[in-house]
Amino acid sequence: MSIEQLVNPHIRALSPYVPGKPVEEVERELGIVGSVKLASNENPLGPSPKAIEAVAAALGDVNRYPDGACFELRARLSERLGVGGDQLIFGCGADEVLELVVKTFLAPGDEVVMPWPSFAMYPIVTQGMGGTSKRIPLTEDMTHDLPAMAAAVSDRTKIVFLCNPNNPTGTSFSASEQDAFVKELPEDVILVIDEAYVEFARRNDFPNSLASIDQRPATLVLRTFSKIYGLAGLRVGYGISSPELIGFLDRARHPFNVNRIAEAAALAALDDEAHAKLSWETNGAGAEFLTRSLEALGHSVWPTDANFLLVEAGEGVVDALLQEGVIVRPLAGFGMPRHLRVSIGTAEENERAVRAFARIAERGDVAGVES
Numbered sequence: 001m002s003i004e005q006l007v008n009p010h011i012r013a014l015s016p017y018v019p020g021k022p023v024e025e026v027e028r029e030l031g032i033v034g035s036v037k038l039a040s041n042e043n044p045l046g047p048s049p050k051a052i053e054a055v056a057a058a059l060g061d062v063n064r065y066p067d068g069a070c071f072e073l074r075a076r077l078s079e080r081l082g083v084g085g086d087q088l089i090f091g092c093g094a095d096e097v098l099e100l101v102v103k104t105f106l107a108p109g110d111e112v113v114m115p116w117p118s119f120a121m122y123p124i125v126t127q128g129m130g131g132t133s134k135r136i137p138l139t140e141d142m143t144h145d146l147p148a149m150a151a152a153v154s155d156r157t158k159i160v161f162l163c164n165p166n167n168p169t170g171t172s173f174s175a176s177e178q179d180a181f182v183k184e185l186p187e188d189v190i191l192v193i194d195e196a197y198v199e200f201a202r203r204n205d206f207p208n209s210l211a212s213i214d215q216r217p218a219t220l221v222l223r224t225f226s227k228i229y230g231l232a233g234l235r236v237g238y239g240i241s242s243p244e245l246i247g248f249l250d251r252a253r254h255p256f257n258v259n260r261i262a263e264a265a266a267l268a269a270l271d272d273e274a275h276a277k278l279s280w281e282t283n284g285a286g287a288e289f290l291t292r293s294l295e296a297l298g299h300s301v302w303p304t305d306a307n308f309l310l311v312e313a314g315e316g317v318v319d320a321l322l323q324e325g326v327i328v329r330p331l332a333g334f335g336m337p338r339h340l341r342v343s344i345g346t347a348e349e350n351e352r353a354v355r356a357f358a359r360i361a362e363r364g365d366v367a368g369v370e371s
């Protein structure tokens with residue numbers, strides 16, 4: 001008997017998500033110290049000091065189960081976003097909400113239309129339910145090909161994922177582009193708009209996805225406390241949709257999926273608008289500095305509405321950076337061995353990264369790097 005024979009075929013075929021390497025692991029493997037991690041789009045300023053205080057204050061109560069309904073966080077967010085409390089669902093990261101969506105709506109054989117390259121979890125959760133991923137290539141300027149995505153929707157399509165701004169490219173689409181897409185989309189397809197980076201967006205014509213939920217109840221907008229709010233390690237994300245859709249996701253949810261510490265931290269982080277503003281400003285300045293510096297080295301850098309940059313620096317540069325103690329995200333898994341994704345860090349971290357890029361370009365001994 002082998003256990004493998006017993007495994008559901010779609011789970012057997014799964015390749016797990018590959019996260020950014022922790023600093024400790026890289027330093028252990030390479031025998032270096034003082035490296036910087038710019039690989040997972042984390043907030044380089046850390047969490048809000050108010051969130052840290054709230055965590056400390058909540059620690060004494062961890063013998064008690066959390067509030068499974070997230071009453072306080074729900075009330076605060078509903079007020080902040082101008083939606084009903086019954087339009088929100090919370091998860092152990094937005095990742096869990098993604099999983100709830102497929103668990104609730106997807107049956108084996110159903111199709112999911114998604115942009116590609118995009119967030120690696122979309123095909124993973126789809127495959128996890130036995131669904132089929134229809135990956136629609138980005139356009140040449142690395143944005144969603146929304147007309148092609150609309151055309152790819154068939155009778156078998158149950159869910160469409162949009163990622164705006166898109167990970168790993170940082171690019172975004174406008175309100176009018178989204179409206180045109182939604183107009184073409186049959187109303188019985190679940191539309192998931194993943195806005196994990198929405199708080200960083202700078203363009204004026206960014207879609208107001210919350211407004212469109214009223215017109216199209218089968219729309220779910222995903223947000224998270226992991227990115228601008230700096231709470232990736234605590235795992236809180238949420239979805240916003242019509243009360244009806246949220247009600248079904250809630251049936252599929254574990255009762256205590258957001259822990260007590262995480263809820264306290266999220267509440268405090270939400271109230272610390274100064275920290276979010278500082279994070280936004282630091283990110284904008286960093287994006288500008290990194291773009292200018294990397295372009296000066298001859299690399300291509302795409303415009304970003306998020307807290308990371310897509311860079312074409314040449315093959316081998318990801319490993320060369322690692323040797324220099326700078327951890328970035330390789331994109332070879334998307335068939336893009338010349339590209340990498342670098343998260344925007346503090347001014348100091350960005351300077352450190354640019355020095356490493358410069359040394360590598362200067363040496364010119366990395367395959368594919370033009371000097």
Ligand SMILES: *Cc1c(COP(=O)(O)O)cnc(C)c1O
Pocket residue numbers: 041092093094095096119163166167194196223224225226232235236237
């Ligand atoms: C980071 C990220 C998420 C999920 O983040 P959580 O930490 O699970 O809340 C979702 N979508 C995209 C595109 C992301 O980059």
